[in-house]
Amino acid sequence: xxxxxxxxxxxxxxxxxxxxxxxxxxxxxxxxxxxxxxxxxxxxxxxxxxxxxxxxxxxxxxxxxxxxxxxxxxxxxxxxxxxxxxxx
Amino acid sequence: xxxxxxxxxxxxxxxxxxxxxxxxxxxxxxxxxxxxxxxxxxxxxxxxxxxxxxxxxxxxxxxxxxxxxxxxxxxxxxxxxxxxxxxxxxxxxxxxxxxxx
Numbered sequence: 001x002x003x004x005x006x007x008x009x010x011x012x013x014x015x016x017x018x019x020x021x022x023x024x025x026x027x028x029x030x031x032x033x034x035x036x037x038x039x040x041x042x043x044x045x046x047x048x049x050x051x052x053x054x055x056x057x058x059x060x061x062x063x064x065x066x067x068x069x070x071x072x073x074x075x076x077x078x079x080x081x082x083x084x085x086x087x088x
Numbered sequence: 089x090x091x092x093x094x095x096x097x098x099x100x101x102x103x104x105x106x107x108x109x110x111x112x113x114x115x116x117x118x119x120x121x122x123x124x125x126x127x128x129x130x131x132x133x134x135x136x137x138x139x140x141x142x143x144x145x146x147x148x149x150x151x152x153x154x155x156x157x158x159x160x161x162x163x164x165x166x167x168x169x170x171x172x173x174x175x176x177x178x179x180x181x182x183x184x185x186x187x188x189x
Contacts, residue, residue, distance in 0.1 A: 004094070006091075006094035006095070006097065006098050007094060007097060009098050009101065010094075010097040010098045010100065010101035010135070010138075011101070012101070013098070013101030013102050013104060013105040014100075014101045014104055014105070014135075016105045016108060017101075017104035017105040017106075017107055017108035017109075017128070017131075018108065019108070020105070020108030020109055020111060020112045021107075021108045021111045021112070021124065023112055024111045024112050024120070030117065030172075030175075030177060031175075032117045032168055032169075032171055032172035032175065032177065033117055033120065035168050035171075036111075036117060036120050036121050036124055036165075036168050037111060037120075037124070039124065039125075039161075039164050039165065039168065040107065040108070040111055040124035040125070040128050043128050043129070043132055043157060043161055044104055044107075044108075044128060044132075046132065046153070046157065047100070047104065047131070047132040047135045047136070047157075050135065050136060050139055050150070050153060051135065051139065053139070053146075054139045054142055054143060059143075059146055059149070062146065062149040062150070062153065063149070065153055066149070066152065066153055066156065069153065069156055069157065069160070070156070073160040073163075073164055076164040076167070076168070077163070077164055077167050080164070080167040080168045080170070080171040081167070081171070083171040083172075083174075083175055084170065084171040084174050084175070086175070087174050087175045087176070
């Protein structure tokens with residue numbers, strides 16, 4: 001389906017948010033900064049996958065979004081626990 | 089009906105963009121976690137609501153994804169903040185602010 005002007009604006013704003021948090025992911029001075037940026041980026045990507053499901057009119061992408069969100073959450077918690085265990 | 093869904097989509101995109109801006113501009117890990125987590129969660133909820141107005145037949149999976157984001161995003165953020173606190177990062181203070189005693 002073709003995007004109208006408001007939908008195009010929503011896609012552009014979502015890409016802006018992804019770009020800014022990816023910038024923090026490359027730039028972040030400490031490791032928790034990078035992990036926080038990766039967490040934000042994964043939630044934005046989950047929402048973007050749901051948006052792709054609506055754009056391509058194909059509900060398979062909803063399952064992809066759910067599995068991606070689960071794996072990203074597990075990864076975030078694992079890296080946070082690893083930083084925690086590294087200090088003691 | 090479709091114009092309401094479009095308005096929800098744009099509101100969600102704007103909240104996500106503001107969350108990314110706060111992620112870039114805030115001075116500290118804890119402030120960045122606040123900006124990144126709360127704003128992006130609200131933006132994702134608004135985006136899912138807009139898509140649910142477009143495709144009412146998908147409501148079950150959309151509700152599952154929304155509940156999943158609502159449950160896991162604060163848990164991940166709290167875990168990152170705890171790791172940052174344990175690894176010894178001091179909370180940021182403004183330069184001119186005096187210590188309270």
